[in-house]
Amino acid sequence: NAGVTQTPKFQVLKTGQSMTLQCAQDMNHNSMYWYRQDPGMGLRLIYYSASEGTTDKGEVPNGYNVSRLNKREFSLRLESAAPSQTSVYFCASSALTSGRIDTGELFFGEGSRLTVL
Amino acid sequence: EDKVVQSPLSLVVHEGDTVTLNCSYEVTNFRSLLWYKQEKKAPTFLFMLTSSGIEKKSGRLSSILDKKELFSILNITATQTGDSAVYLCAVEARGSQGNLIFGKGTKLSVKP
Numbered sequence: 048n049a050g051v052t053q054t055p056k057f058q059v060l061k062t063g064q065s066m067t068l069q070c071a072q073d074m075n076h077n078s079m080y081w082y083r084q085d086p087g088m089g090l091r092l093i094y095y096s097a098s099e100g101t102t103d104k105g106e107v108p109n110g111y112n113v114s115r116l117n118k119r120e121f122s123l124r125l126e127s128a129a130p131s132q133t134s135v136y137f138c139a140s141s142a143l144t145s146g147r148i149d150t151g152e153l154f155f156g157e158g159s160r161l162t163v164l
Numbered sequence: 165e166d167k168v169v170q171s172p173l174s175l176v177v178h179e180g181d182t183v184t185l186n187c188s189y190e191v192t193n194f195r196s197l198l199w200y201k202q203e204k205k206a207p208t209f210l211f212m213l214t215s216s217g218i219e220k221k222s223g224r225l226s227s228i229l230d231k232k233e234l235f236s237i238l239n240i241t242a243t244q245t246g247d248s249a250v251y252l253c254a255v256e257a258r259g260s261q262g263n264l265i266f267g268k269g270t271k272l273s274v275k276p
Contacts, residue, residue, distance in 0.1 A: 051206075078262050089168075089268040090207075090252065097261040105263065122172035137206065141262050152198075153264065 049073050053156035055137050060128045060163045068123040068137030068159050078141045079121035080153070082112060082135040096121055102148065128163045135160050166191040170253050170267035178275050181243050185270045187253030188235040197229055197236050198264065200252040207252055243274045
């Protein structure tokens with residue numbers, strides 16, 4: 048009953064360090080997403096992958112890269128972390144068919160809290 | 165620019181009260197509006213609305229969409245402390261590959 052699993056749950060980095068957030072889903076979903084959530088800002092889309100082999104930029108992609116490793120896994124990489132990237136990161140997946148969310152439901156992971164000093 | 169605006173941003177009520185949360189939107193080629201509840205961690209899905217005037221209901225929660233006036237409301241009757249959470253409204257546009265535009269959320273606190 049895993050759903051969407053993110054690792055790590057917490058991470059502290061120094062400015063300039065790199066790291067990768069891992070995400071895996073076991074629901075055979077086509078589409079996967081990375082969001083960040085900041086106080087007073089709601090959820091903002093960083094990158095998404097509508098299907099295996101494709102990735103696209105969202106609203107706030109600068110400073111991030113992604114890899115859709117296979118249908119299950121979608122990773123988010125910070126090449127040179129900055130304090131502005133301190134946030135809670137959520138991975139999500141959905142049963143996207145014919146270009147739309149099948150039921151409207153995004154399944155979210157439990158979040159990764161990242162602090163950049 | 166597509167946007168979703170929720171109001172109020174925060175709300176404190178007592179158990180048993182009825183609350184109404186508001187969500188207005190501006191989006192090109194609207195497809196659906198969704199409500200999520202976020203407690204400590206991950207948001208969880210509540211409703212998806214695509215048609216005007218059709219109420220969706222789940223227990224004490226209900227929601228309705230007005231596509232002419234571009235807004236939705238989420239009602240919670242007989243509130244309980246377990247309803248305390250951030251309620252997120254999101255909109256999906258046609259051709260968006262399932263990307264959702266989220267509002268900033270309404271933080272609801274229910275006091276005993």
